[in-house]
Amino acid sequence: MIPAAFDYAKPSTVDEAVRALAEGGEDAKVLAGGQSLIPVLRLRLAAPTVLVDVGGVGELRGVRDDGDALVIGATTRHADLLRDPLVARHAPLLAQAAAQVGDRQVRHLGTLGGSLSHADPAGDLPGAAVALDASFEIAGPGGRRTVSAADFFVDFLTTALAPDEILVSVRVPKRPGWTTHYEKFNRVAQAWAIVGVAAAVRRENGSIAEARVALTNMGSTPLRAGAVEQSLAGSAATVDAVASAAGHAAEGADPPSDAFASADYRRHLATVLTRRAVLAAGGIA
Amino acid sequence: MTRISITVDGVRYDDDVQPRTLLVHHLRERLGKVGTVVGCDTSNCGSCTVLMGGESVKSCTVLAVQADGLEITTVEGLAGSDGELHxxxxxxxxxxxxxxxxxxxxxxxxxxxxxxxxxxxxxxxxxxxxxxxxxxxxxxxxxxxxxxxxxxxxxxxxxEPAPAAPEEAPAPAPAPVEVGS
Amino acid sequence: MTVVDERPAAEVGAPRKRKEDARLITGRTMWTDNLTLPGMLHLAILRSPMAHARITRIDTAPALAAPGVVAAFSGRDVAETQGSLPCAWVVTDDMVHPDHPPLAVDEVRHVGEPVAVVVARDAASAVDALGAIDVEYEPLPVVLEMDEALGEGAALVHSDKGTNKSYTWIYDSAEAGHGQAYDAATAEAEVVLRKRYVQQRLIPAFMEPRSVVVDPTADQVTIWSSTQIPHVLRVLIALVTGLPEHKIRVIAPDVGGGFGGKLQMTAEELITMMAARRVGKPAKYTETRSESLLAAHHGRDMYQDVELAARRDGTLLGLRVRLTANMGAYLALLTPSVPLLGRYMYNGIYKLPAYRFECTGVFTNTTPTDAYRGAGRPEATYAIERAMDDLAAELGMDPIELRRRNWIGHGEFPFHTVAGLTYDSGDYEAATDKAMSLFGYDELRREQAARRESRDPVQLGIGVSTYTEMCGLAPSRWLGSLGYAAGGWESASVRMLPTGKVEVLTGTSPHGQGHETAWSQIAADQLGVAFEDVEVLHGDTRTAHKGLDTYGSRSLAVGGFALVNACQKVVDKAKPIAAHLLECDVADVEFSAGRFRVRGAPADAEGKTMADCALAVFAAHDMPGGAEPTLDAEAVYDPTDFSFPHGTHLCATEVDTETGRVTVRSYVAVDDVGKVVNPLIVEGQVHGGVAQGIAQALFEEAVYDADGNLLTGTFVDYTPPSSADLPDIVSDRTETPAPDHPLGIKGVGEAGTIASTPAVVNAIVDALRPYGVDDIRMPCTPERVWRAVQGGDRS
The missing domain is CATH 1.10.150.120 ([2Fe-2S]-binding domain)
Structure with a gap:
């Protein structure tokens, strides 16, 4: 189908983009790669009055080393994350999750910032961002601010971004000594996650010193599996210990029931996938 | 209307388009490049895949305005100028x-x-x-x-040694031609 | 497989690369939606958002005011003239057959039913203006589930009919004189398997969305449509619209798949015709994928209550099938007949003393169902092959052994079945032995045992499917006896051009099957001309004027027969010409390897070619006495019976009992489709068919919510598998020629789909039998499989 008509702005700086959004009012929308937005427009599930295309804003693209963290521009594409040596070295979980997004074509246009701002609870990158304790730099008419991953995802398709704000970059702390894994479960290869688990583990002397586990599609936002993390912290790095900890994965979760899976099944999957993700992340066999 | 300039299969086209025009519709309906087809409306089927800036994209999930200034290769531009198949x-x-x-x-x-x-x-x-x-x-x-x-x-x-082009080099394309429409 | 570049000794049987490919791989294809005509207008269709409602008010005038809009109208505006979409198969005398207006007039009965149309200068303006149409609906009660629809006091889809039942159709082998009565034959049964298998609703999901262009400006109204049935469509348009048939030209240009889904006369075709004729300009309608999934006909959707009676030694005693088939809201072209085509196949390849079949067609507030690849036969094969595996489990017998004890031996053909058909030929033993060897059956059984022993969380299952199917629809007399309005013949014509080149006209209408290649191979052999010198013309009622099109694995079995006959007529016509050129008696002319020679002449004698004769006839300067100066010929072939391909498919699945994920680990298909014209094409048909069958088993289902909204209305939710979701398929053949076909061929279009679905589900159930699982509803999603493992809800 054909989208409803809209106006189009193509700013070349963050300030221009913010101004264009403000001028566009409530019904203005940011266009990054468009891989989530354009299908929605085509089905006429949304009809923004103006699209602000941030594809031409240089500041928003690219990965840079900022000491103890990587700073990744919001319009850095999934395909870029897969190839970037800094990401491979310091945040391989992001690349692994990005590799699970859509398909090659989608990854050639879809952006990190677009996925995070779209905040689909079934998306792969929000969970990874939460597991990595990323923080989000946001620009608006009043200047810039930083929001933690925990505060960024507010609800289903809803983030801390105000209508006149844009996501500038994502800051991902380097985690020397940590290893990670993203485990995704879906119906067909190109589908959204039924459930996904992003796990990061730091091993020390044969046991698990610390772990961070985030769940995809187990609620209206990506969720930290706090009970699993607590149970893993200081536990033995064994299959049994991990399985026991993973049994807590669905605690506190309120997963959806939909055409693909019931809430009960998702709760069960969360435990199995958490076990597998943590074992893979920790290299435990 | 927004003015865009794209090069499709080696030919440059300058056009005014509505911002809502999808790249695939621009290719098919304005430029007559009907070799690229539309099979769905949710970016799943991939029938509309073209190369944009050398990488595959689903042209039904790209606005024509996003392709401004870029090179597009469709299935129609894949064979050599002598008709030799890719x-x-x-x-x-x-x-x-x-x-x-x-x-x-x-x-x-x-x-x-x-x-x-x-x-x-x-x-x-x-x-x-x-x-x-x-x-x-x-x-x-x-x-x-x-x-x-x-x-x-x-x-x-x-x-193979020469005359094959080095692997990195893009396929030789005909010189851009101005086409108003 | 080795492909042929060199000229083979015989074209038939050679893996010729396809002629069609040249345009398809370079983007020079002629899809209907590619067509642009001067002044052409574009349609957008407003569809019902309600599953059942009265239209209390509808006003298209506001849409007329929108930019670019040329016309807008609703069902009320054309109520007297639009006619009713036809159902061509009246299966019982008392079949309830409601009117089916292309544009709903007073009432809508499924979501997606067209209610109004906008005609505009461009597609975007047409879509934009849809929102301006003012419609008010008064909701009516919705009925979606078949048992509920048949129950007392159910809401009625067609209130004036007083029932949701369209028909009940019964076959009884005793009454028909083809076997015993079920009750008598099974009185001594030691085991009776009673199961309800569910055929979920599927969507054909051909890749090219439907598209239609109508040009009313010439003397003939021309309709381009992405259809499987241009010839049938022309007749139907004449009958429905009253437009004289000779004023109608239908063209099916390149068509991007059908699978039965384009075996239809559609509301959209008639609406586009109405729009074009109202405004007097060419008009185009191309559906979106969402519209296609919502409104193009669906397939399957049946409950199969099966009773299979046997002795403890595995001897089958009788089969009873009670089928409940969802018609949807209306009867489309062949809707009521699809489940009945299955009735001939529930007995499968087995010798059964007694068989009783009852089918009830039911209306619900859903999209109409109709043919989808196999049409009735995959459903039947699924039921009997699932039942055979279930019975084998019940008897503690290997499922292949149970089959061996009951199938028709290769020395028993022709075999009169309990369903009243005569199977022409087959060798089930050979196909099964070959499949088992390719599959490594015994080795996989050993691995299965080891995994069971070790309680491996990933269990292995082996599924068997030994199928047959009826190809070559269909003898006209048979169709007539069952209430079908048309025949089952097919036509072919051969035109010899003056320079020795050949045009073949076929009444079949390919949409991916490769007829241009296969027909060229046949004509080349028959006429002794080069493969490259044959052009196959099809899909335009002006050129290939006569035909009944492509469905039901009929094209080669019936149309190929007609082509052989037409070529034979050409040879017969050329003989006197050749005799004249060779200055001998006609009786002394022999035709072989493309040359006419005087009998007894040496094999390397030059003789005369078909091209020599064609040129002589073109000049016509010196025709033998009384001969008409033409070699052209037409043949129409009406089959005397069906052909019966068969095969054995074996599937191994790994089932992750922790998540319910099913992975097809290996798949072997050994098919016997008789002689083969082009093994490359045959293998491709098997691959694609198997993939669609696996898709039914694992991935696809059309799901409605309680209000009748289609939840699987895009490819995000209706999930056809990609390459990453499907296994490698090992395919091979055995070859038992069709005794009644001049080329020995049987047909292959549906075989893979028919065979594969039960093979996969049998494998999943086999993996989980130690968990007490004896059935899982399709598609076997991870959640359903997991629940079955838990011993919970199996639905």
Whole structure:
């Protein structure tokens, strides 16, 4: 189908983009790669009055080393994350999750910032961002601010971004000594996650010193599996210990029931996938 | 209306378009490039796949304005100027990798993109690499065979001495021609 | 498989690369939506958002005011003239057959039913203006589930009919004289398997969305449509619209798949015709994928209550099938007949003393169902092959052994079945032995045992499917006896051109099957001309004027027969010409390997070719006495019976009992489709068919919510598998020629789909039998499989 008509702005700086959004009012929308937005427009599930295309804003693209963290521009594409040596070295979980997004074509246009701002609870990158304790730099008419991953995802398709704000970059702390894994479960290869688990583990002397586990599609936002993390912290790095900890994965979760899976099944999957993700992340066999 | 300039299969086109115009509709309806087709409205089927700036994209999920200033290659621009088929096209023919042929333009363009990144894929990598393209006729079996064959042909071609172009170089395209429309 | 570049000794049987490919791989294809005509207008269709409602008010005038809009109208505006979409198969005398207006007039009965149309200068303006149409609906009660629809006090889809039942159709082998009565034959049964298998609703999901262009400006109204049935469509348009048939030209250009889904006369075709004729300009309608999934006909959707009676030694005693088939809201072209085509196949390849079949067609507030690849036969094969595996489990017998004890031996053909058909030929033993060897059956059984022993969380299952199917629809007399309005013949014509080139006209209408290649191979052999010198013309009622099109694996079995006959007529006509050129008696002319020679002449004698004769006839300067100066010929073939391909498919699945994920680990298909014209094409048909069958088993289902909204209305939710979701398929053949076909061929279009679905589900159930699982509803999603493992809800 054909989208409803809209106006189009193509700013070349963050300030221009913010101004264009403000001028566009409530019904203005940011266009990054468009891989989530354009299908929605085509089905006429949304009809923004103006699209602000941030594809031409240089500041928003690219990965840079900022000491103890990587700073990744919001319009850095999934395909870029897969190839970037800094990401491979310091945040391989992001690349692994990005590799699970859509398909090659989608990854050639879809952006990190677009996925995070779209905040689909079934998306792969929000969970990874939460597991990595990323923080989000946001620009608006009043200047810039930083929001933690925990505060960024507010609800289903809803983030801390105000209508006149844009996501500038994502800051991902380097985690020397940590290893990670993203485990995704879906119906067909190109589908959204039924459930996904992003796990990061730091091993020390044969046991698990610390772990961070985030769940995809187990609620209206990506969720930290706090009970699993607590149970893993200081536990033995064994299959049994991990399985026991993973049994807590669905605690506190309120997963959806939909055409693909019931809430009960998702709760069960969360435990199995958490076990597998943590074992893979920790290299435990 | 927004003014855009895109180069499609070596020919430059300058046009005023509505911002809502999808790239695939621009290609088909304004430029007459009907070799690229539309198979769905949710970016799943991949029938509309073209190369944009050298990488595969689903042209039904790109606004024409987003393609401004970029080079597009469609299935119509893949064969040599003498009509010699691209190795992927030839392999699809040799391996009976198409039946109704509707998915074929997108499938071929995806395979071209995959082989540009991975010149020697395993069957599993081919299957993964084409996950964004749906075919209802072939069960993909012969498509996988064709892509494997094309990869071998292209590797052999790339390792030959001159006159083959170096692997990195883009395929020679005709000089851009101004076309107003 | 080796493909042929060199000229083979015989074209038939050679793996010729396809002629069609040249345009398809270079983007020079002629899809209907590619067509642009001067002054052409574009349609957008407003569809019902309600599953059942009265239209209390509808006003298209506001849409007329929108930019670019040329016309807008609703069902009320054309109520007297639009006619009713036809159902061509009246299966019982008392079949309830409601009117089916292309544009709903007073009432809508399924979501997606067209209610109004906008005609505009461009597609975007047409879509934009849809929102301006003012419609008010008064909701009516919705009925979606078949048992509920048949129950007392159910809401009625067609209130004026007083029932949701369209028909009940019964076959009884005793009454028909083809076997015993079920009750008597099974009185001594030691085991009776009673199961309800569910055929979920599927969507054909051909890749090319439907598209239609109508040009009313010439003397003939021309309709381009993405259809499987241009010839049938022309007749139907004449009958429905009253437009004289000779004023109608239908063209099916390149068509991007059908699978039965384009075996239809559609509301959209008639609406586009109405729009074009109202405004007097060419008009185009191309559906979106969402519209296609919502409104193009669906398939399957049946409950199969099966009773299979046997002795403990495995001897089958009788089969009873009670089928409940969802018609949807209306009867489309062949809707009521689809489940009945299955009735001939529930007995499968087995010798059964007694068989009783009852089918009830039911209306619900859903999209109409109709043919989808196999049409009735995959459903039948699924039921009997699932039942055979279930019975084998019940008897503690290997499922292949149970089959061996009951199938028709290769020395028993022709075999009169309990369903009243005569199977022409087959060798089930050979196909099964070959499949087992390719599959490594015994080795996989050993691995299965080891995994069971070790309680491996990933269990292995082996599924068997030994199928047959009826190809070559269909003898006209048979169709007539069952209430079908048309025949089952097919036509072919051969035109010899003056320079020795050949045009073949076929009444079949390919949409991916490769007829241009296969027909060229046949004509080349028959006429002794080069493969490249044959052009196959089809899909335009002006050129290939006569035909009944492509469905039901009929094209080669019936149309190929007609082509052989037409070629034979050409040879017969050329003989006197050749005799004249060779200055001998006609009786002394022999035709072989493309040359006419005088009997007894040496094999390397030059003789005369078909091209020599064609040129002589073109000049016509010196025709033998009384001969008409033409070699052209037409033949129409009406089959005397069906052909019966068969095969054995074996599937191994790995089932992750922790998540319910099913992975097809290996798949072997050994098919016997008789002689083969082009093995490359045959293998491709098997691959694609197997993939669609696996898709039914694992991935696809059309799901409605309680209000009748289609939840699987895009490819995000209706999930056809990609390459990454499907296994490698090993395919091979055995070859038992069709005794009644001049080329020995049987047909292959549907075989893979028919065979594969039960093979996959049998494998999943087999993996989980130690968990007490004896059925899983399709598609076997991870959640359903997991629940079955838990011993919970199996639905």
């Amino acid at each position: 190795p992927v096209q030839q392999a699809f023919h040799d391996r009976h990798a198409l039946q109704c042929g509707f998915c074929t333009p997108g499938m071929i363009m995806s395979a071209v993109d995959l082989l540009a990144e991975n010149p020697d894929p395993t069957d599993a990598e081919i299957r993964e690499g084409l996950e964004g393209n749906l075919c209802r006729c072939t069960g993909y079996q012969n498509i996988v065979r064709a892509v494997r064959d094309a990869a071998a042909t292209m590797r052999a071609g790339a390792s």
